[in-house]
Amino acid sequence: MGKVTNQAGRGNTPPRLSLERFLTWLRRHPEFGAFAGTVVVFIGFSITATRFLTPDSFAGILTVAAELGIVAAGITFLMISGEFDLSVGSVLGVAAMIFALTVKAGWPVLGSWIVALLASASIGLINGLIVTKTGIPSFITTLGAMMFWRGILLAVTKGFPIQFFPKTMPPMFFALNGRFVGQFRTSALWFLGIVLLINLILVRTRYGNAVYATGGNRDAARVLGVTTDRVKLINFVISAVLAGLAGCIQFARFLSIDPTRGVGLELEAIAAAVIGGTLLTGGAGNLVGTLFGVLLVGMVRSGLVQSGAPAYWYQAFVGLIVVVAVIVNTRLRRWALG
Amino acid sequence: MSDQPLVQMVKISKSFGTVQALKDVDFDVRRQEVMGLVGDNGAGKSTLIKILTGVYPPDSGEIYFEGKKVKVSSPKDARDLGIETVYQDLALIPLMSISRNFFLGREPVKQFGPVRLLDKRKMDETVKEVLAEIGIRVRSPDEEVAILSGGERQSVAIGRAVYFGAKLLILDEPTSALSIRETHKVLDYILEAKGRGLSIVFITHNIYHVYSVADRFTILEHGSKVAEFSKGEVSAEEIIEIIRSGHQVATDNNGGKS
Ligand SMILES: Nc1ncnc2c1ncn2[C@@H]1O[C@H](COP(=O)(O)OP(=O)(O)O)[C@@H](O)[C@H]1O
Ligand SMILES: [Mg+2]
Numbered sequence: 001m002g003k004v005t006n007q008a009g010r011g012n013t014p015p016r017l018s019l020e021r022f023l024t025w026l027r028r029h030p031e032f033g034a035f036a037g038t039v040v041v042f043i044g045f046s047i048t049a050t051r052f053l054t055p056d057s058f059a060g061i062l063t064v065a066a067e068l069g070i071v072a073a074g075i076t077f078l079m080i081s082g083e084f085d086l087s088v089g090s091v092l093g094v095a096a097m098i099f100a101l102t103v104k105a106g107w108p109v110l111g112s113w114i115v116a117l118l119a120s121a122s123i124g125l126i127n128g129l130i131v132t133k134t135g136i137p138s139f140i141t142t143l144g145a146m147m148f149w150r151g152i153l154l155a156v157t158k159g160f161p162i163q164f165f166p167k168t169m170p171p172m173f174f175a176l177n178g179r180f181v182g183q184f185r186t187s188a189l190w191f192l193g194i195v196l197l198i199n200l201i202l203v204r205t206r207y208g209n210a211v212y213a214t215g216g217n218r219d220a221a222r223v224l225g226v227t228t229d230r231v232k233l234i235n236f237v238i239s240a241v242l243a244g245l246a247g248c249i250q251f252a253r254f255l256s257i258d259p260t261r262g263v264g265l266e267l268e269a270i271a272a273a274v275i276g277g278t279l280l281t282g283g284a285g286n287l288v289g290t291l292f293g294v295l296l297v298g299m300v301r302s303g304l305v306q307s308g309a310p311a312y313w314y315q316a317f318v319g320l321i322v323v324v325a326v327i328v329n330t331r332l333r334r335w336a337l338g
Numbered sequence: 339m340s341d342q343p344l345v346q347m348v349k350i351s352k353s354f355g356t357v358q359a360l361k362d363v364d365f366d367v368r369r370q371e372v373m374g375l376v377g378d379n380g381a382g383k384s385t386l387i388k389i390l391t392g393v394y395p396p397d398s399g400e401i402y403f404e405g406k407k408v409k410v411s412s413p414k415d416a417r418d419l420g421i422e423t424v425y426q427d428l429a430l431i432p433l434m435s436i437s438r439n440f441f442l443g444r445e446p447v448k449q450f451g452p453v454r455l456l457d458k459r460k461m462d463e464t465v466k467e468v469l470a471e472i473g474i475r476v477r478s479p480d481e482e483v484a485i486l487s488g489g490e491r492q493s494v495a496i497g498r499a500v501y502f503g504a505k506l507l508i509l510d511e512p513t514s515a516l517s518i519r520e521t522h523k524v525l526d527y528i529l530e531a532k533g534r535g536l537s538i539v540f541i542t543h544n545i546y547h548v549y550s551v552a553d554r555f556t557i558l559e560h561g562s563k564v565a566e567f568s569k570g571e572v573s574a575e576e577i578i579e580i581i582r583s584g585h586q587v588a589t590d591n592n593g594g595k596s
Contacts, residue, residue: 028482204455206445209438213431220428223393225414225443283433 023332030277030329031289037275037321038292038299045303052306059183063253065298066191067246069291072269073194074242076290078235079273080202082215082282083131083138085236087123087145088243088269089262093153095120095244096251096261100162109172117244123149124240128233138236146266153259161258164251176252187249191294194242199287211235215282271318272297275325296321342405344369344506344537345390345421350399352385359385360561363399367506367537372528374552375541378581381558383541387508391416391423404505417443422499426511429495430483437465437479440498468497472527489520493527500531507531508539513547525551545581549574557581 026032045052071088078085095116102112127145131138169178177187202208213221214228221228243262251257274280275296276289300317343366352360360382367373375383389396392410401408403419410416416423430439441461447454465479472493476485483491492512499507509528513521528538528551542548548555555572557565557580565580 028480200455204458206443206447206454206456209434209442209445209456212434212438213442216431216433217428220425220431221442223391223413223423223425223428225412225417227414279433283431 023335027332027335030284030332031286031292033325033328033332034276034289034292034296037325038296041296041299041303045299045307049303049306049308052303056183057302057306059185061295061298061302062188063183063185064301065294066185066187067250067253068265068268068272068297069191069294070187070194070246070249071243071265072272072290072294073191073198073287074239075266075269076273076276076278076285076287077198077202077211078232078239079270079278079280080215080282080285081211081231081235082218083232083236084142084270085124085127085138085239085243086142086266087127087149088239089265090146090149090153091120091123091240091243092247092250092262092265093257093259094123094149094247096247096257097153097157097162097259099248099251100164100257103170104162104164109170113172113176113248116248117241120240120244120247121237124237125233127240128236131236132229132232150259150263157259159259161256163256165255173252177249178252185253187253190245190249195287195291202286207231212283215279215284217283268297268318271322274322277325277329341368343367343402344404346402347386347390348400348402350386350389350401351397352382352389352394353397358561360389360396363558363561363563365556365563367539368554369537370532370535371553372532372538372540372551374548374555375539375558376543376545376548376555376577376581377558378543380560381543382561383543383558384510386558387423387510387539387541391421391508414443420503420505421508422502422504422506423508423510424492424495424499424512426514430486430491432482432484434483435480436469436476436483436486436494437461439483440465440468440479440494440501444502464501468501469494472497473523487520489516489523492516492524496524496527496531500534500536504536506537506539508541510541511543512540513542514544521547545574545577549577 051057071092075085075088098119099112099116102115103109107115123145127138127142130136130141175186176190177185180186180189202211210221210226210228210231213224213226214231218228247262250261272293273285273290274293276285276291276293278285278289297318300321301314304313304317305311345365345367347363347365350360350363350365351358363382363386365375365386375386377383385394388394389399390401390410392412392415395411401410403421408419410419410421413423431442434442437458438461446457446460448457462479469476469479472490474486474490474493483494486494492509496507496509512524516524525547528540532538540548540552549569553569555565555567555569555577556563557567557577559581567577
């Protein structure tokens with residue numbers, strides 16, 4: 001990926017310090033910071049938490065990271081195109097609730113799943129249409145959507161959880177979030193597949209180029225022929241569908257859903273994307289960074305608990321990592337551009 | 339056929355709310371000529387070419403390209419006709435790599451079964467060649483545009499237009515943020531593009547920049563065309579005087595004259 005050649009232009013490029021070259025490479029690969037952070041935190045917990053280095057512990061981290069990561073993958077994609085989605089936590093709740101209610105009512109699980117995803121897509125489409133047609137910032141639009149859909153969810157369920165205890169587990173539930181080896185769950189495979197697919201789209205397709213251009217400079221992209229509104233609309237839908245998918249996957253794990261499920265998730269997902277080097281202002285980022293971002297967040301969550309620290313420390317720790325990550329990435333960028 | 343203009347814009351008008359940006363402006367560009375579109379800030383130069391390139395629809399007026407009446411309703415339409423534009427601030431996207439910028443919207447792809455993936459090698463090799471031609475040295479076409487200077491960015495954008503076989507190249511204030519040395523480089527590059535058969539519209543409010551390369555000039559003032567000259571007919575100082583006095587005429591009796 002980071003191939004560096006000396007052949008561009010005429011004549012010889014002056015010899016460069018290898019440290020400088022490394023830092024330049026680093027600027028183009030902000031995901032490396034998240035990777036390094038992951039390694040450091042990993043080593044730290046390996047020392048402080050006795051049961052950290054066990055397969056069950058890894059599986060626990062992956063279970064948390066995968067569900068967050070599927071949401072964060074969609075958020076990253078959308079953020080690169082220059083928009084936010086604060087409604088993903090509510091969409092996750094709505095999708096899980098639709099899934100739960102329809103499955104409980106005896107629908108075929110596959111059908112329920114598709115309906116839940118279609119409902120999520122519609123919410124994303126509405127978000128996208130409001131943002132692109134009215135020009136209201138996505139921060140406001142999706143803040144409204146977050147509260148609106150959460151309110152609907154609470155009103156419809158009157159605040160009560162929905163539970164579902166089938167006599168035999170439907171195969172679709174296994175596909176969504178079953179244990180396939182030891183404590184390892186299929187959600188990790190969904191997550192990995194989604195990361196690879198979206199990264200391929202970003203890095204190797206025309207659409208990916210349009211996404212970066214839309215977030216990098218919308219007006220420039222527009223005059224260069226990119227249909228930026230369409231790009232944003234599509235990415236709003238993808239972000240919502242992935243949140244909905246994560247909701248279904250969570251329901252397949254807990255077999256119950258309470259109407260506050262997913263509260264605060266949007267900020268965790270944005271944090272993971274930012275830790276991975278995605279710019280808040282759009283135009284830069286990738287899914288590899290987000291992958292390490294969510295691994296880091298997942299590790300912090302299980303590692304702290306296993307180290308015997310009260311769970312409250314989790315938020316403080318993640319907050320710290322976000323700020324440090326952004327400072328490092330910003331410094332690096334400014335340094336590299338002189 | 340050959341002395342028919344490449345582009346003819348006829349009686350173009352455009353208002354933004356209460357601001358009349360253009361009033362019945364006629365504008366034409368011949369084949370393989372550099373047309374200098376000049377006038378003070380706010381004269382309507384950018385608006386005129388944004389109408390030609392499909393960024394804004396005109397309120398009224400007609401556009402002919404190669405003799406045929408055309409409707410340019412999006413930047414993509416303009417590109418498809420062979421009109422490439424290099425905007426001062428919007429030439430390239432700084433956070434993206436040079437090669438991704440160069441091919442934005444027209445990326446070469448390879449078919450892999452049902453999917454089409456970017457042909458990265460072709461993109462990088464083409465960009466390396468173009469950069470070498472322009473004389474820009476970077477380590478890799480993968481470098482972000484942000485590392486290029488203003489003049490280098492303009493040159494890359496011009497190189498892109500030439501590479502994609504544009505018939506008309508429009509440059510909106512390409513030199514206004516550049517050093518003298520960089521300005522000369524861009525001016526040289528404009529003449530080279532003309533040598534390859536392109537027509538060029540060069541917009542600026544710096545007459546000295548455009549005078550050395552333009553074949554003809556169109557002068558706008560407060561949204562109206564006040565004069566049109568061939569290079570032999572006027573000196574740079576005379577053009578400056580017209581623009582300056584145009585101000586006075588316009589404020590004195592609300593009308594323009596040359
Ligand atoms: N998008 C717009 N909305 C409102 N007014 C505009 C817009 N674009 C240009 N104008 C106005 O139209 C006039 C001409 O502007 P412009 O074409 O940019 O001039 P120039 O490029 O010659 O400096 C100015 O008064 C400007 O304020
Ligand atoms: Mg202008």
